[in-house]
Amino acid sequence: MGRAPCCDKNGLKKGPWTPEEDHMLITYIQTHGAGNWRTLPKNAGLQRCGKSCRLRWTNYLRPDIKRGRFSFEEEETIIQLHSLLGNKWSAIAARLPGRTDNEIKNYWNTHVRKRLLRNGIDPVTHAPRLDLLDLSSILSSALCSQSFLNLSSLLGNQALLNPGILRLATAISSLKQEDPELLWQQIQENQHCSSMLENQIPMSQPNQSHNLGHEISACSTPISQFLNQTQLMQANVEMFPGNATNFTCQDPLETNMPSTLNNNLTSQANLVFCNTDPTVYELKESSNLHSAPSSGYQNLGIDSVLSTPLSSPAQLHSSSTLVNSGGSSEDERESYCSSLLKFENIGNLNLEDLM
DNA sequence: AACTTTTACAACCGCATCATT
């Protein structure tokens, strides 16, 4: 049996509310309270559907609604919560007093989503849109280049860069300047490893990145003599999270993330930033919903997010996201958006600018 | 100035879930 319509639509007004209608609704609710939306319009003398009245009240007329531009902290919170909760607008709105799910949804679709896309970040998965960069070819081309290592040539048109690769490239560049001859010896060995990796590990199989990480570690041994150990470790952790022994992420397949999101996360060989800083939040075992593997908050349990006092949104940050914390301009937001997700537009930057 | 396109957001719609009978 089909559901009865929520109200008789005949003769009921639709479209924008007039100030008079608003006043009638406010007056009625102030006197009788909200609720019983089916009978409310009739009792209030409104030619509106109860559903329409409820929506108008909850999304616009409620006295505790905060109107106006979203603050920097609010936007930050939205992005972080969205990375964990997906399009659960009501859940997100529950963490933003004065903001409605509808408002947040609109803001996401008109501002945040577009900004993320501009920065090459998938607004659904919060992951970069690039497939996993072919590290071996990148490194080979970088190492074989006789000219000064320059990121734009290294990356071609790809404007996004994994911080791990960036660090690795930086380290290689340093080495190149310090002892080019010695580095050149490593190029020969590295090329052997690169071809081995390409033959063994198809990049479209992220589940094998675990092995790839080991291979990289093994093959990189000569270079690792010269690279700062932390740099190498971070690069490995970021590029091959499955290989990180101290990595606290749960297996994405075991999470309760929405299936579509999960599928995207696991099927897409993303460039992932994993925060290995022990000062960031630990994933609580009791948490049902673990953080999205590609969100950049692997150590940030949902419980810790949801229990974070709203008065201190900074507590939602991982240690790596505390940037631009006073900014509020559109440009600053854009900059923050990309840095929040640990990707930067560096297309035309020379490595020297970064060192 | 006139027209077109884009943007922002209020409102609608259908479905899901929960409560009640």
Next chain:
DNA sequence: AAATGATGCGGTTGTAAAAGT
């Protein structure tokens, strides 16, 4: 347990305002 009603949620649409040509 099934039927029905009420409410909530998320996707989508409609439209006014702003921006561009």
